[in-house]
Amino acid sequence: MKPEEIKQAFAKIQRRNLFAGVIGACVSGLLLLALKDSLSPENLLLMVAPMFGILLYVHLVNWRCPVCQAWLGRFFNVRECPGCKANLR
Ligand SMILES: [Zn+2]
Numbered sequence: 001m002k003p004e005e006i007k008q009a010f011a012k013i014q015r016r017n018l019f020a021g022v023i024g025a026c027v028s029g030l031l032l033l034a035l036k037d038s039l040s041p042e043n044l045l046l047m048v049a050p051m052f053g054i055l056l057y058v059h060l061v062n063w064r065c066p067v068c069q070a071w072l073g074r075f076f077n078v079r080e081c082p083g084c085k086a087n088l089r
Pocket residue numbers: 065066067068069070081082083084085086
């Protein structure tokens with residue numbers, strides 16, 4: 001992969017993370033509005049489930065190096081891949 005392609009692919013991964021986060025926040029917010037008059041433990045679970053699923057997806061599936069698929073770690077502002085040292089930005 002060319003350095004330019006790696007940077008583009010990584011920018012796409014970051015955008016996908018942000019997008020998934022926004023969707024998750026919206027879904028949880030809507031569920032909160034819909035269920036706010038009947039807050040039971042089951043309903044609370046229902047509210048956090050989409051957010052939790054999205055966090056798992058973002059964290060474990062999406063957040064990977066476009067070159068070697070290594071997990072990129074906890075930081076959103078990562079600069080290089082911890083696996084293959086590819087320059088991501
Ligand atoms: Zn890598």
